[in-house]
Amino acid sequence: MSVPQYDRGAPPPGSATVSTLEYTEGGSWPLIRRHVINVALMILTLGLYRFWAITIMRQILWRRIRFAGRPLEYTGTGLEIFLGFVRVFLVILLPLGIIFMLIELGLQREMPTVDAGTVETVDLVYLIAVLMLIEMGRFLSWRYRISRTRWRGIRGRIEHPVGSYLIVAAASAAMIVFSGWLLKPVVDLYRANTILNTLNIGGLKGSYRGGVWALFPTWIGIWIGLALMAIAGFVAWFWLIGIVAISGSETFFYLAMIGFGLAVFWVVLYMLSIYRVAFWRLICNLSSVGPTRIRFSGSAADMAWLTFGNWLLIGISLGLLAPLTWERKIRYLADKVVVYGMPDPAGLRQVGDDDSAFGGEGLAGDFDIA
Amino acid sequence: MTSTSPDNRAGPVGNALLLDGVTGADHRVAILVEETGLRILPADALAAAPQCPLLWPWSKVYRPASAGEDMVFAMLDAQDARLTPDLPAHARTILSRASGDERRSGQQVLGLARRPSAALAIGATVAVLVLALVALAPLSGVAAHLLPADTGAASSDQAIEQLAASHPRCDGTEGLAALDALSRRLAGAAGIPTPQLTVIDWDVVNAFALPGGRVVLTSGLIEASRDGSEIAAVLAHEISHVVHRDPMTGWIRREGVSLLLALLFGQEAAGSIASSLTGALLNARYTRDQEDRADHTALDLMRDNDIRSDGGQAFFERLHEREIGGTVGALLTLIETHPGSADRAALFAEAQTGTGPGLDAAQLAAVKRMCR
Numbered sequence: 001m002s003v004p005q006y007d008r009g010a011p012p013p014g015s016a017t018v019s020t021l022e023y024t025e026g027g028s029w030p031l032i033r034r035h036v037i038n039v040a041l042m043i044l045t046l047g048l049y050r051f052w053a054i055t056i057m058r059q060i061l062w063r064r065i066r067f068a069g070r071p072l073e074y075t076g077t078g079l080e081i082f083l084g085f086v087r088v089f090l091v092i093l094l095p096l097g098i099i100f101m102l103i104e105l106g107l108q109r110e111m112p113t114v115d116a117g118t119v120e121t122v123d124l125v126y127l128i129a130v131l132m133l134i135e136m137g138r139f140l141s142w143r144y145r146i147s148r149t150r151w152r153g154i155r156g157r158i159e160h161p162v163g164s165y166l167i168v169a170a171a172s173a174a175m176i177v178f179s180g181w182l183l184k185p186v187v188d189l190y191r192a193n194t195i196l197n198t199l200n201i202g203g204l205k206g207s208y209r210g211g212v213w214a215l216f217p218t219w220i221g222i223w224i225g226l227a228l229m230a231i232a233g234f235v236a237w238f239w240l241i242g243i244v245a246i247s248g249s250e251t252f253f254y255l256a257m258i259g260f261g262l263a264v265f266w267v268v269l270y271m272l273s274i275y276r277v278a279f280w281r282l283i284c285n286l287s288s289v290g291p292t293r294i295r296f297s298g299s300a301a302d303m304a305w306l307t308f309g310n311w312l313l314i315g316i317s318l319g320l321l322a323p324l325t326w327e328r329k330i331r332y333l334a335d336k337v338v339v340y341g342m343p344d345p346a347g348l349r350q351v352g353d354d355d356s357a358f359g360g361e362g363l364a365g366d367f368d369i370a
Numbered sequence: 371m372t373s374t375s376p377d378n379r380a381g382p383v384g385n386a387l388l389l390d391g392v393t394g395a396d397h398r399v400a401i402l403v404e405e406t407g408l409r410i411l412p413a414d415a416l417a418a419a420p421q422c423p424l425l426w427p428w429s430k431v432y433r434p435a436s437a438g439e440d441m442v443f444a445m446l447d448a449q450d451a452r453l454t455p456d457l458p459a460h461a462r463t464i465l466s467r468a469s470g471d472e473r474r475s476g477q478q479v480l481g482l483a484r485r486p487s488a489a490l491a492i493g494a495t496v497a498v499l500v501l502a503l504v505a506l507a508p509l510s511g512v513a514a515h516l517l518p519a520d521t522g523a524a525s526s527d528q529a530i531e532q533l534a535a536s537h538p539r540c541d542g543t544e545g546l547a548a549l550d551a552l553s554r555r556l557a558g559a560a561g562i563p564t565p566q567l568t569v570i571d572w573d574v575v576n577a578f579a580l581p582g583g584r585v586v587l588t589s590g591l592i593e594a595s596r597d598g599s600e601i602a603a604v605l606a607h608e609i610s611h612v613v614h615r616d617p618m619t620g621w622i623r624r625e626g627v628s629l630l631l632a633l634l635f636g637q638e639a640a641g642s643i644a645s646s647l648t649g650a651l652l653n654a655r656y657t658r659d660q661e662d663r664a665d666h667t668a669l670d671l672m673r674d675n676d677i678r679s680d681g682g683q684a685f686f687e688r689l690h691e692r693e694i695g696g697t698v699g700a701l702l703t704l705i706e707t708h709p710g711s712a713d714r715a716a717l718f719a720e721a722q723t724g725t726g727p728g729l730d731a732a733q734l735a736a737v738k739r740m741c742r
Contacts, residue, residue: 048494059436073452075436082494097629101622152396153389153452202394346418348394350450 019068019292019339023330026064031323034060039320051085052078058145061326065334067151068342075155076148084144092133100126124177131173132166135191139165142195147353154202157351160194168194182223185215188279196287202348204290210282218278222271229264236260266304273303284337291341298336306332384460385413390420391450401455401464407431408443408464410453422448431468443468498630506630507659510623514615519563522618523582530568530586537572540589542740545569548733549605553585556606559674560613560667571741575689577604579611581618589741594688599681601737602728603668603718606677610667616660665717673723681727682718686711 038053055078062074103122139162146156172187189212199206240260244253277300284296310325388397388410397420402409407427412419423445430446441461443453455461540546549567557564565583573590580586585608587601595601611617672679690711729737 045494048498059438062436063438063440073436075434077435094629097625101625150450152394153391153450154394155450343394345394345396350392 017340017342019342020066021334021337021339022066023327023334024064024066024071026060028324028327031057031060031327032321035323036320048082051082054078054081057323057326061330062149065330067339070152073150073153074148075150076144080148081144084140088136088140092136096129096133100129128170128173128177131176132169135169135172136166139169139191139195146199146201151201152345152348154348154350155353156199156201158195158198159200160198165194182220185219185275185279186212189213189215189282192283196283199289200351201289202343202351204292204343204348206287206289208283208287210286214282215275215278219275222275225271226268229267233260233264266308269307270300270304273300273307276300277303290343292343293340295338295340296336297338298332302332302336384455384457386410386453386455386460388420388422388454389452390422391448391452392421399453401453401460403463403467408453408467420451422451426453428467429469431464433465433468441465501630506623506626507619510619510626511615513622514618517615517618519615520582522580522621523566523584526580526582526584526617529580530570530584533570533572533586534568537570537588540569540571540741542736542742544736545733545738545740548729548736549587549601551733552602552605552728553609555675556602556609556671557612559671560609562609562613565609565612569740577608579608579617581621583612585609585612592737592740595681595685595734597681597684598727598729598731598734599678600685601681601734602672602677603679603682603685605728606668606671607664607682609671610664611660613667614660614663616664620657620660665714669718669721669723672728673721675728676724676726677728678725679718679721679723683715686715686718690715 034056035053038049038056041049042053055074055076058074058076062072065072100122139160143158143160143162146158149156168190172190175183176187189210193208193210193212196206196208240253240256243256244250277296277298280296280298284294287294306328310328313321313325313328384401386399386401388399389395390397395418397417398413399420400411400413402411404425407425408431410420410424410426426443426445426448431443432446433442434444434449434452437452441455441458443455443461443464444451455464546567546569549569550564553567554564563583565579565585567585567587569587569589569592572588573593574588575590575594577585577587577591585605587604587608591604592601595604668682669679672682727734
């Protein structure tokens with residue numbers, strides 16, 4: 001299985017100018033040192049300091065990213081994210097928790113007369129509600145980060161209203177659950193479509209010209225591949241047990257299981273990387289912001305290695321080397337993303353501040369997978 | 371304009387790059403230090419003029435936190451503008467005079483400071499913990515009493531059925547009748563319906579109450595009892611839990627603690643060691659309070675039924691002999707869900723609630739035969 005090529009990373013017609021995107025090295029140790037201090041403060045505050053910790057790290061990392069020679073600036077604050085989290089906690093998570101607690105109490109009270117179908121329906125609604133929160137968390141996270149990111153003093157903005165995105169989030173969650181994750185690429189592209197077509201950076205409008213079904217064939221292949229992997233896993237398991245029963249060698253069993261586990265891990269990681277790379281290629285190649293066009297030249301193999309390396313770093317350092325993984329991600333993007341066309345700085349006009357009632361990142365601190 | 375040596379006197383300083391925060395265009399400017407503030411002069415008369423104020427009063431000039439260690443300046447009335455002096459020495463001159471504070475900016479959040487602050491995070495943590503320690507227990511109790519008394523009975527029955535699958539019910543009719551009669555007397559004194567009592571064949575010494583008015587005794591507890599008043603004390607204690615709706619209160623409180631822990635630690639840290647330990651400490655504190663209250667109520671019920679409290683004293687003294695002492699024991703009390711057995715024995719010793727055994731010798735013998 002290979003990654004669909006789409007525009008094969010070729011420069012868009014009429015866009016000879018290349019604007020550099022680079023990560024300027026400031027040394028990893030200052031980042032790690034700050035991260036260790038942040039972890040200590042998070043332990044001291046039972047985790048609440050995480051909002052300020054995220055802010056400090058973003059301020060440092062953003063300054064090191066330069067587009068067309070100029071650094072980005074992150075103007076968000078820990079307090080904003082903290083209050084955004086508290087707001088969403090009080091408005092969404094707490095009521096939802098109480099509602100489901102009451103439903104559970106009601107079910108307990110009526111248990112003898114409640115059929116299994118009702119219980120399963122409640123569980124399904126609960127799952128959809130949680131997925132909806134994840135979707136909202138992602139949206140609020142993107143919205144907040146873009147509104148607090150500046151280049152040449154000009155900030156970006158996602159203009160899609162937060163309130164109406166709740167409907168998008170609910171519909172997305174329901175689609176994913178009821179399709180058994182088959183419609184995941186449709187939901188992913190619908191979200192990207194919503195965000196990109198309401199993106200405004202200094203008056204330059206974002207645009208995504210692709211459809212929402214473009215990644216469906218790729219995902220179907222991966223979905224079937226993952227299902228076959230699961231079946232192969234069961235077959236191999238029983239085969240290995242049979243070998244052990246015949247030979248009586250447990251050493252062989254354990255070695256074979258480790259080898260098989262690593263093989264499955266790598267294949268699954270590679271398959272998911274195929275999807276992620278296909279997604280980024282499609283989004284980059286079919287999107288624009290004003291006169292700029294983007295191309296993504298990453299491959300599934302290097303995406304898989306990036307992910308594997310980052311998991312390894314986190315695993316062996318118990319998270320203390322997390323800054324290295326952030327740097328690796330940014331370096332990867334800077335290396336694989338090429339921006340064609342340069343916006344006229346004088347033509348960039350400041351957009352209004354994002355003063356949404358749901359400011360901050362909401363539950364992104366919890367559900368941030370973006 | 372060429373630079374002069376930086377100092378604090380009014381006069382020319384040097385050149386800088388200005389982003390006016392209105393467009394993305396660069397503005398090459400000259401900067402002059404004046405008594406009242408920083409004067410900005412466009413260096414290129416032919417270029418478009420900056421669209422931000424060109425006199426920045428010292429009281430409003432500040433270094434934005436987002437700039438880190440970089441020598442970049444902003445002004446409270448034009449917070450999107452950024453001024454970067456060409457030379458570090460010039461920047462230091464401005465820094466020596468700037469007294470603006472980003473925290474006084476118009477982008478304050480709820481009037482609070484925007485600057486990252488560990489103190490604020492610690493304050494919020496303390497507030498959440500105070501909320502958890504002070505408000506959650508009474509609120510859970512109120513909520514439990516607002517619900518119908520039989521709420522949770524069905525799931526309690528299911529739990530007992532599951533337990534009975536591995537530990538069969540003891541269904542000796544004489545013994546069950548004796549225990550039911552005692553339950554009825556104790557519950558009657560409390561003014562509640564008689565709880566549904568189950569005895570299971572399990573050799574651990576235990577008794578517990580479940581939501582919906584269900585009480586379970588183990589055969590191990592009955593075997594360990596040497597006198598009818600010992601069983602009466604334990605039963606009175608469990609019925610007191612039913613009186614106070616403690617099982618339902620505990621369930622609501624644990625859900626509340628989970629929500630508060632989600633607020634503190636975030637969902638992704640749920641189940642972490644720190645989160646679990648905090649939850650265990652909070653829940654243990656609450657349950658110790660509940661157990662203490664149940665002991666006092668049990669003594670009242672026994673007093674109303676003229677049942678001796680020295681049986682409870684003897685029972686808890688024997689339990690105390692099994693407890694771990696020393697430093698380890700002292701540390702374990704932090705996460706213990708019950709008060710110390712020695713303290714409970716002393717409480718029952720002082721109470722002097724009556725003279726009767728609760729269960730007479732014949733009834734005690736019937737109860738002890740239940741599981742055989």
